[in-house]
Amino acid sequence: MDGTLRRLKGIGARKEALFARLGIQTISDLLQYFPREYEDRSRIWPIGSAPTPSPTPVLVCGTVRSVQELRPRRGMTILKVLIADDSGAVELTWFNQPFKKKVFHVGMDVAAFGKIEWAYGRRQMNSPETEQGGLSPEQGFVPVYGLTDGLRQNDVRKAVREALAEAERCPSLLPGWDGGRSVCGGFMPELQAYEAMHFPPSMEVRRKAREQLAFEELFDMQLGLLLRRRQEGKQMGIKCGPNGSLLKQFISQLPFSLTRGQTQAFLDIQADMESEVPMQRLVQGDVGSGKTVVAAMALTKIVENGYQGALMAPTEILAIQHYEEFLKLFRGLPVRVAVLTGRTTAKERDALLEDLRRGNIQILIGTHALIQKDVAFCDLGLVVTDEQHRFGVRQRAALQGKGRAPHALFMTATPIPRTLALSVYGDLDVSSIREMPPGRKVVKTYAVGEAMRRRVYAFMEKLMAQGQQCYVVCPLVEESETVDLQAATALYEELRATVFKNRPCGLVHGRMTGKEKAAVMEDFQDGRISLLVATSVIEVGVNVPNATVMLIDGAERFGLAQLHQLRGRVGRGSQQAYCILLSKGGSEETRQRLQWMEKIHDGFELAEKDLLLRGAGRLFGYAQHGLPDLKAADIVRDISLLTAARDKAADYLKGPVDEETIYAALERRFGTRFQGLLNN
Structure with missing residues (x-):
């Protein structure tokens, strides 16, 4: 049945387009567009007793005593409406809204909601929300929604009321489905739960409604992930034999012992x-x-079983780095490793692809270039995706599609807590490597203020004089690559012309071509550059053992996970390394984040802290994984609900289920994200 917004009274083409900007295209979307906060209009204050000034908006009712319009200068109007009750009076004021003068007249009863201030010896309420008739129809806890230009709060409130009425007439418009709701066993009827989320009679009722809807949402999400896992389980994969001589030889010639992890x-x-x-x-x-x-x-195991392997990395630098490392690891073994990136010449590429088709290349490493149509394997058995969160669902699926149900291994250096992994990677088995190789020194980390800048530069100069190398990561100015590039270029020019004029300096940023970046990085890796100024593009894929200082300028602008990733770029050699977090102050949250960086060096522990500070959505964008943004649930605070929902979903799938009905319900709840949820 058609569940588009145009079905609702008052929604025409213009408003439909405005709601679409907020990601709301269906009645189901609108019902799941929950308020960001609520205004407490549960109490009507006597005007004379209302807190003045009031820290939050209050609701008062009174009779209009006067209506006055002032024109202090050309192009400016001030409307003043004085209302009073038995306890006192308050002046309602609006600037440059002359049309409101027609709304009010002396003797009318008016309800007004806003903050009260003292001004010129009397109570004043600037630009309040008002209702004629004295009693506000929006009494209780009134929803406040995120808006876009052209939409007002009342537009959304009215649309939600219409959506609730439409869902009462046609329950199939509600997100989820009856089968799932019956399994979850809610506190209240479904429609009542949605109404309580939007127009709660009390915050306690709203709490119960949120918990109920969050559980159902998590149940549906886990059901989708488990169904995807079930589909994958039906495929016949490549059954490898026990470890053979090639793998044993590979392990025996490693120049170090493997850690327990x-x-x-x-x-x-x-x-x-x-x-x-x-x-x-x-x-x-x-x-x-x-x-x-x-x-x-x-990859060695898949090769000794007669198949090929592929490793896809997010950047050219990282792909080449893996290739060079693999050449060392496989030295003397009958395994041919090749690399394919955007830098591969047409002639080299043609020869490489022919060898790949014939099975003469056992392991191919590359970037997105691996998923191009003309890249064909003889028999692909294992796909490894490095820094997998940097790839979209389709890119990962495209590489796996080049084989017949190949094994898939995903790697990430952005550790996330087990609880979040249950949701983000609900369809994957997770292995965690917690310990570091023996002998690796902890990177000494210091959070300092702007006053220490000169001393930090002097320290870096001292180390560079000893032959060591340093990074300077530029501050993120704003969500604009152009502005960030300008800031990076300005800092680079300043440092090379003044403080480090006797040192060879380099600059890398996101707007450079792959070839340009690779050339600068090559110079840095080979020691021809002592100081590398960079935007956060170096977060992944740089291994320079001689680099011992990571100076992060504007550290207050980076999240914990990103700071930790950047810190991981130093300390890769035998010398002591340092990470210096230079900040210009910031909020209490910022200070807490930098203090944690000084004390905590375990990425998993920092990920837990980041999760508490920033929430799951900001820490780890779901869209990257083809997973939906959650509406009622919050993975950080709903860990117990998530675990229970997963158990319920697993139990539910043990019995006979109508998969088509489930698919339809998941599509209604998760919309276009549904495809990513099931068809990874």
Whole structure:
């Protein structure tokens, strides 16, 4: 049945377009567009007793005593409406809204909602919301929604009331479906729960409604993830044999011993690959924890079983870095490794693709170039995606589609708590590498203010004089690549012309071509550049053991996860490394974040802290994973609900289910994100 907004009274083409800007296209979307806050209009204050000044808006009712319009200068009008009750009077004022003069007349009863202030010896309420008749129809807790230009609060409130009435006439318009709701067992009828979220009679009722709807939402989401996992489980994958001589030789010639975390992660992978069900596993671990070696072991295992492997990295720099590392790891072994990026020449590319089709290349490393149509494998058995959150769902699926149900291994250096992994990676098995390789020194981290800038520069100069190298990461000015680039360029020019004029300096930023960035990075890796000024493009994919200082300018503008990623770029050699967080103050939250960076060096622990500070959505954008943004639920505070919902969903799928009905319900709830949820 048609559930578009045009079905609602008062919604024409113009308003439909405005709601679409907010991501609201259906009645179901509108019902899930919950208020960001509520105005407390549950109490009508006697005007004389109302707190003045009032820290929050208050509701008063009175009779109009006078209506006055002032024109203090050309192009400006001030409307003053004095209302009073038995306890006192308050003046309602509006600037440059002359049309309101026709609304009011002496003797009319008016309800007004706004903040009261003292002005010129009397109570005043500037630009209040008013209702004629004295009693506001919006008494109680009134919703306040996020808006877009052209939409007013009343537009959304009226539309939501219409949507609730329409859903009462046609319950199938409600998100979710009856089967799921019956399993979840709510406190109140579904429609009543949505009404309580938008127009709650009390905050306690609203709390119960949110908990009920959050559980149902998490149940539906987990059901979708488990269904996707079930679909993958039906596929016949590549059943590998026990570890053979090639893998044993690979491990024996490693120049170091595997950590306990690396060993356990590979045992998990080994069990997956020796099963008939295609592996879907995420390995998460801090920068430098040794994920790449674990991936190389998995690729060795697939090669000795007669298949090819592919590793996709998000940047050219990182792909080449992996290639160079793999050449060392596979030295002396009968495994041919190749790399394909945008820099590969047409002649080299043609020869490489021919060898790949014939099966002469066992492991191919590359960037997005791997998913181009003409890249064809002889028999692809394992796909490894590095820094997987940097790729969209379709890109990852496109690479897996180049084989017949290949095993899939995902790696990320952005550790996330187990509870969040349940939701974001609900369809994956997760292995975590917690410890760092032995001998790696902790990066000493200091949070300092602007007053320390000169001393920091002097410290960097001292280390560069000893032959060490330094990074300077520029502050994020705003959500504008152009402005950030200008800031980076200005700082680079200033440093190379003044403080570090005797040192070779380089600059990398996001607007440079891959070839330009790679050339600068090559100079830095080879030691021809002592100081590298960069935007946060160096967050992933730089390994320079001789770099010992990471100066993050404007550290208050970065999140914990990003600061930790940047810190991981130093401390990769035998020398002591330093991360200096230079900030210009900031909020209490900012100070807390920088203090944690000084004290905590475990990425998993920092991820927990970041989650508490910033919430799941901002820490880890769901869209990257093809997962929907949650409307009622919050993964941070709803951990127990998430776990219970997952258990309920798993139990539900043990019995006979109508998958088509479930798919339709998930599409109604999650809209276009539904495709990412099920068709990864």
